[in-house]
Amino acid sequence: MTIRNLDGLLRPTSIALVGPNTIGKAALTCLLDRIADSGYLAPVTLVGFGEDAHGAFQTQASLSDLKRMPDLAILVCGPEPAAELIAQLGAGGTRAALLISGEYETWPQDVLTAVLKAAQPTTLRLVGPGSIGVASPDHTLQAHLAVSAAPAGNLALVARSGAIINATLAWASGHGVGFSHMVSLGERVDVDAADLLDWFAADTATTAVLVHMEAIANARKFLSAARAVARTKPIVVIRSGTSTDTHGLGQTHAGRLANVDAVYEAVFRRAGMLRVDGLDEMFDAVETITRLRPTTGRRLAIVSNGLALATMTADALRAQEGLLAAPGKETLETIEACVAGEGQASNPVVLSSAATGDAYETVIAALLADRAVDGVLIVAAPTALAPITTTAKSIAKAAQTAHMRPLQRKAVLGAMITSDAQARRILEAAGVPCSRSPAEAVRAFMYLARYAEAKKQLMANPPSVQSDFTPEPGKVRAIVAQALAAKRAWLTPTECYDVLAAYGIACVDTILASTAEEAMEAARILFQSTDDCTVKISSPDLPFAPETDGIVVGLRSEEAVRDAAQKLLDHYAKTHPDATLTGVIVQPTASKRPGTDLFAGLADDPVFGPIIVTGQGGEAVEVTGDFALDLAPLDLNLARALFERTRVSGLYRDPKNRAKAEMVALTLVKLSQIAVDIPEIREMDLNPFRVDINGVLVQDVRINVARPAAVPGRLANSRLAIRPYPKEWEQTLDLKDGSHVFVRPVRSEDENLFKAFFEKVSAEDLRLRFFAPVRDFSHAFLARLTQLDYSRAMAFAAFDTPDGELLGAVRLHADPDHKSGEYAILVQSSLKGKGLGWALMNLIIRYAAADGIETITGEVLKENTTMLEMCKTLGFSIHSTPGDETVVTVTLPVSAAAPEAGKTAAKSVKTAS
Secondary structure (H helix, E strand, O other): OOOOOOHHHHOOOOEEEEOOOOOOHHHHHHHHHHHHHOOOOOOEEEEOOHHHOOOOOEEEOOHHHOOOOOOEEEEOOOOOOHHHHHHHHHHOOOOEEEEEOOOOOOOOHHHHHHHHHHHHHHOOEEEEEEEOEEEEHHHOEEEEOOOOOOOEEEEEEEEOOHHHHHHHHHHHHOOOOOEEEEEEOOOOOOOOHHHHHHHHHOOOOOOEEEEEEOOOOOHHHHHHHHHHHHOOOOEEEEEOOHHHOOOOOOOOHHHHHOOHHHHHHHHHHHOOOEEEOHHHHHHHHHHHHHHOOOOOOOEEEEEEOOHHHHHHHHHHHHHOOOEEOOOOHHHHHHHHHHEOOOOOOOOOEEEOOOOOHHHHHHHHHHHHHOOOOOEEEEEEOOOOOOOHHHHHHHHHHHHHHHHOOHHHOOEEEEEEOOOOHHHHHHHHHOOOOEEOOHHHHHHHHHHHHHHHHHHHHHOOOOOOOOOOOOOOHHHHHHHHHHHHHOOOOEOOHHHHHHHHHHOOOOEOOOEEEOOHHHHHHHHHHHOOOOOOEEEEEEOOOOOOHHHOOOEEEEEOOHHHHHHHHHHHHHHHHHHOOOOOOOEEEEEEOHHHOOOOOEEEEEEEEOOOEEEEEEEEOOOOOOOOOOEEEEEOOOOHHHHHHHHHOOOHHHHHOOHHHHHHHHHHHHHHHHHHHHHHHOOOEEEEEEEEEEEEOOEEEEOOEEEEEOOOOOOOOOOOOOOOOOOOOOHHHOEEEEOOOOOEEEEEEOOHHHHHHHHHHHOOOOHHHHHHHHOOOOOOOOHHHHHHHHOOOOOOEEEEEEEOOOOOOEEEEEEEEEOOOOOEEEEEEEEOHHHOOOOHHHHHHHHHHHHHHHOOOOEEEEEEEOOOHHHHHHHHHHOOEEEEEOOEEEEEEEEEEHHHHHHHHHHHHHOOEEEOO
């Protein structure tokens, strides 16, 4: 359940407060006064309060005395009668209930279960217990115990903690920040942050969201909702509770590196959210995103009335990974006359201590007009020759002039180094965020840049993985099944190398020798291509022994290899008598290969599933702190970004080493694919591996396996928080003319295919599909068609051959409740009448049935008679659309249609090999 009945919480048509009062008289009075003072115009009734009644509202003794149940019920009765009251309210039509507490309150688990069970039959939504209330200022709703009424604005605030709500409202009152909605979640027995994010995504009153959280329970639900919102609205998130987080609990380096907060950092980044640390950063971020549009990059121009201030600001920008803009020649010539003394114009721009308002306006306007500048930061301190308020007025005027040019809406920020509050008020009134220090101002600019980059990443068009990457998951499944059947948690070294080979990851030549004499024979073979060998003990019971005393390196003769092997076998037979020793591994010594030791691995997070980890490798992999991680699945863009977040990646940024960095990224993609294909592989270390012009070469690998527990409600690999590409839906369809088409789910890298496809669709067919002439197939437009969250949307593309041209596509986008989905379809104009559209519609109906969608809907122009005829044949009902006589709505109950669609499709579908 997601947004269902949340209108009853945030836009209720009537309210009832239900007692008896357990929150105390003072708290109840505060709550009632807040509702009364808000101007809420719909009916408000007090039920079961007796002497605690409030003169502004009607009263009733019990719910049974109400003529009509309220849209929103606010319960202050405590846990004991809650379940019975919820059942009665739900049966009467109440859509939402708010379980308010005077202080943060936890209810016994059996009571929570009973309350939730009472609400479920009628889909009544529950907020709390432990909530301090909700507010929707535009709806004149202020039903809460917060420190003050929430002022109206465009920011939605969601927090589990009432203290965070109070702190944010107190800060907002002095900074001109208002709220579209405010929700205190409390114990989250039902409604959670993901539900509200889905609701805010469609809420026109909300332009930005602030979320406070401690933990996420349903990873796929949260990520799907957050990614949907972040495409159009910035989300600022603050997470508390990091001091009680556990370190990574895995059995490998990857597992131990993937500590709880590092995983949350990766989750927020992947969702396109802006994470902040601490209330000061939270307030800075909120002020910035509610006042300014996202920038297009990190290039900042700095203007200051002092050289030291300018230098400090540039230092802060560099420290926060921003870029000093490089204004063009024309811009520099324009501002030359304004710079201090006889200096040349450059960035930072240093004005004199007596700079006039005209000078500021000239410089700011010129910088904002420069295409090489993404934002302008003005840092000023008071001087004896120029009052700071005069400087602030000049900055405000320049910013307001720039904001009047819609195509030139770049970020303008200020830092007034003064105790004069008037200067800051002048800037804030002009919509210019004003900080107290250069570092704070730079941080504010970087919030905008980071959000723009996160949004761009969400809509990025990743390149295709090389065509010769043809993994063999069947081989790996057989290896893993054999290990699990033998009740082994670790694969043997040779099994590990076979797993990597099946996914095209090269390893050093490896020979398993069961005796010292066999090790000598192995060395004889290896010394033909190397002059240095390594011997490691091999035992499924001792996976980490090669990292301690179970390895001997630098062996330069066959006899040395034999002797080392015998010593290892004797030593471990004595010290680990219960361990199964399969022999020794003989390999060339990888350290002889040029390059730096790198690390990559898989970790298993109990909430978010497979995590890809990479960084500097070697024995000190857990000590250096040089690692980064992300959620599976990865594409090449995500893999590149992941590796670039490590310090060691700096060795591969120059042009001559870029190809090596690309090889590392491809290896991370292959690891991700292993995680997607083989859920039984829980943890993996590739440590170390090296990369040169010939590719990646792994020296050592260990793999932990276990039977995965299915996560309820997740299709495909249930361990994955982000649903991967659903390869199982690739198939071949037979058309009515006897021809065949290959059909697969749309992938993000299909953008160019769609661009070419639209060129083969007539202008009239495009108009019928999009309800208007379409001329511009921009990246943003195409990204919306190809960047799919498979948890809530599916699109199938038809091709003449698997690598051929795009012939047509059908899509289905589910609503957040996953009960209904809207379809759309388009085929090449020259292919009409061949049955392609019919085949694609049958396929999407089958998919909807498999995915649990109950109803398919669509909007069709009345003049599109061909589409309407097909809909009738498929069983859609057709209805007029209120308010638009040119459009009709078509509706299909999937349960009734799917069997017939399945029969039709069964005659024509062949599963692709």
